Amino acid sequence: MSSDTVLSDDTGTGAPTRAAALLREVFGFDAFRPGQGEIVEAVAAGDNVLAIMPTGGGKSLCYQLPALIGHGVTVVVSPLIALMRDQVRALREAGVEAGALTSGNTPEETDAVWDALHDGRLKLLYLAPERLASGGTQRMLAEAGVTRIAVDEAHCVSQWGHDFRPDYLRIGELRRALGVPLAAFTATADTETQGEIVTRLFDGAAPTTFLRGFDRPNLHLAFQPKDQPRRQILAFAAARRGQSGIVYCGTRAKTESLAQALREEGHSALAYHGGMEPDQRRDTEERFATEDGLIVVATVAFGMGVDKPDIRWVAHADLPKSIEAYYQEIGRAGRDGAPAETLTLFGADDIRLRRSQIDEGNAPPERRAADHGRLNALLGLAEAIGCRRRQLLSYFGEDHPGNCGGCDLCDRPPETFDGTEAVRKALSAALRTGESFGAGHLIDILLGNATDKVRQRGHESLPTFGVGKDLSRSQWQAVFRQMMGRDLIRPDPDRHGALWMTEAARPILRGEAGITLRRDTIDRAKAARPAVKTLVSEEDAPLMSALKAKRRALAEAARVPAYVIFPDRTLIEMAERRPANLDEMAGISGIGAKKLERYGAAFLEVIRGEAEAVHPARRKLAGGSSGAVYDRLLSAQADLARGPDGTDKPLSCSASQLAKVAEVRPRDADTLTRLLGERRAERFGAAFLDILQDG
Known part of the structure; x- marks a missing residue:
């Protein structure tokens, strides 16, 4: 379908034109994200649609907007009550009639949904898949004037997917009974999962399919080998203090102990796992949705359908089970x-655990082989020697030119070495011991450590005994870990993790292929000290804090999550652009007509108050001649913020940089460049030097 096709709707207005108007008026966005416009158009036209979009790519808008364009009710099948309630609250804040029928409703809430349905006011009705098991649901939906079904997290229909939900299998039956189009949305669906979605939901008839890329350029990707993992997680959280985050753990016990450790470090942190009482889990979900800066330490039981848009970080204390899950x-x-x-x-323990979970499962051989492949892809990503984003996207069949600049390996390219000889020695040690031992024993042989276990088995007389003294134990551990990541060796769960050689290793062993490895990454991880991460520049940070405080107060008064008022992205734009009136405020992304009316004046008040406040860096210069120089520098910067002709990308110096220049008063371009950096010196250098020479 071409992107310039004009569709008709009840109003007689072209659907693309109407969609663009509603996008601005209701949701506060001037333009669709990449790929959204085509999908909205197809859904609004009544096509059956399968859309595979990256998480955070704006899937919800692709069925919410068509629901507002057309007549009747759009039924949204969604997997979690918390997700449904959050989306309904956000829609209502934007002025859209939406409701949910869930087991968590009060009688009054359910009555209100029925009344809105009966009166023809409701545009979106959210249901859990389990509700479809009720005999009366199908009849109720037929009478309610349903014109479209939307399925969120559609991979749940697939036995190949990692979040299989049996009740999702009833959705295809509902589509046939109502005779309405269906739009299915998911963020991850490999070939097998896509095939099962088409079979289960569309009776095998291919829907209009959109594959909208898997790249999330705003996410920074990083891996570290475990080395005192609790310390590593605590350091990562400390550098992001006050920001909402999730820590995923492999066991329930670890969620409890790590949450406690975070609380002892002064963080607001809660555990979440399947062994908790339902009321406890609901309370944690509610607090995470409504509180700024809360950390949830959870098993994978937490997260599917989490719709909190301002989660600033996710950490895995243990390796996920597959690259899709990651x-x-x-x-x-x-x-x-x-x-x-x-x-x-x-x-290494993670890898052994994940391997054994696959091998000990009841899945058929082809499924186990596929699961090993998914795990191998994740291990390969963990042990990558080049840009991680490029390797991740390659797995999903997507090209990424060059290095991304948004992963740890682009930040600090790894040191590599020719690991061919080391790998051959390791493989030789495994083969000469009958592929019957784990990495620890093999490393003792390579290092020449005559332990009791080595002597009992006569392994001190092997030709490989002591041939690996050129590497330390930690370096050999890194070699074995990378060999597993390249699928050269695998642990045998039937023999206590004994390592055996795969076919992929034979060319290296025979001298027909070489291999490049990374130097021991644990040493590098220790050297990397986490820097404190901020969302805005130092100059805008006080205003950002004030805006977040206002948001929190309004959210608590309205009893809604903070992001329902405005997400972080909208506050960041406010702090950086500092709108002076309601007209300018209306141009901020994420502020629709209803929200402008409700909250615009309150946030303008905060911006004006902060603008009138003196920045701490300026306050320190009060009473001296440097204060006057600072003010003149600030004025010159304002004139040149968009370049000499007013058309360049906005650029500014932080308050501390301006204060430093005012105090040091450099007289030459080189010194000024050292203080400001090349880009800022190029933009402001000449004007600043004129001021400094006059002063």
């Missing part, structure tokens, strides 16, 4: 499009 879980960060960060820890 992508889905990190995708819960930064859904508002603002910068967010991820960290994944991994170690």
Whole structure:
């Protein structure tokens, strides 16, 4: 379908034109995100649609907007009560009639939904898939004038997917009974999962399919080998103090102990796992949705359908079970499009556990082989020697030119070495011991450590005994870890994790292929000290704090999550652009007509109050001649913020940089460049030097 096709609707207005108007008026956005416009058009036209979009790519808008364009009710099948309630609250704040029928409703809430349905006011009705098991649901929907079904998290229909929900299998039956189009949305669906979605939901008839890329450029990707993992997680959280985050753990016990450790470090943190009482889980979900800066330490039981857009970071204390699971879980960060960060820890124990979970499962052989492939892809990502984003996207069949500049390996390219000889020695040690031992024993042989276990088995007489003294134990551990990541060796769960060689290793062993490895990444991880991460520049930070405080107060008064008022991305834009009136405020992304009317004046008041306040860096210069120089520098910067002709990208110096220049008063361009950096010196240098020479 071409993007310039004009569709008709009840109003007689072309649907694309109407959609653009509603996008601005209701949701506060001037333009669609990449790919959204085509999908909205297809859904509004009544096509059956399968849309595979990155988490945070704006899937919800692709069925919410068509619901407002056309007549009747759009039924949204969604997996979690918390997700449905959040979306309904956000829609109502934007002035849209929406409701949910869930087991968590009060009788009054259910009555209100029925009344809105009966009166023809309701545009979107959210249901859990389990509700479809009720005999009366189908009849109720037929009488309610349903014109479209939307399915969120559609991968739940697939036995290949990692969040299979049996009740999703009833959706296809509902589509046939109502005779209405269906739009299915998911963030992760490999070939098998896509095939099962088409079979289950569309009776095998291919829907209009949109594959809208998997890249999330606002997410920073990082991996670290485990080395005191609790310390690593605490350091990562400390550098992001006050920001909402999720820590995923492999066991329930670890969620409890790590949440306690975070609280002892002064963080607001809660545990979440399937062993908790339902009321406890609901309370944690509610607090996470409504509180700024809360950390949830959870098993994978938490997160599917989490719709909180301002989660600023996600950390994995243990390796996820597959590359799809990894992508889905990190995708819960930064859904508002603002910068967010991820960290994944991994170690040999993780790899052994994940392998044994696959091998000991009841899945048929082809499924187990596929699951090993998914895990191998994640291990390869963990042990990558080049841009992680490029490797991740390549797995999903997407090209990424060059280095991304948004992962740890682009930040600090790894040191590599020719690992061919080391790998051959390791493989030789495994083969000469009958592929019957784990990495620890093999490393003792390579290092020449005559332990009791080595002597009991006569392994001190092997030709490989002591041939690996050129590497330390930690370096050999890194070699074995990377060999597993490249799928050269695998642990045998039937023999206590004994390592055996795969076919992929034979060319290296025979001298027909070489291999490049990373130097021990644990040493590098220790050297990297986490820097404190901020959402805005130092100059805008006080205003950002004030805006967040106002948002929190309004959210508490309205008893809604803070992001329902405005997401972080909108506050960041306010802090940076500092609108002076309601007209300018209306141009901020995420502020529709209803929200402008409700909250515009309150946030303008905060911006004006902050503008009148003296920045701490300026306050320190009060009473001296440097204060007057600072003010003149600030004025010159304002004139040149968009370049000499007013058309360049906005640029500014931080308050502390201006204060430093005012105090030091450099007289030459080189010194000024050292203080400001090349880009800022190029923009402001000549004007600043004129002021400094006059002063």
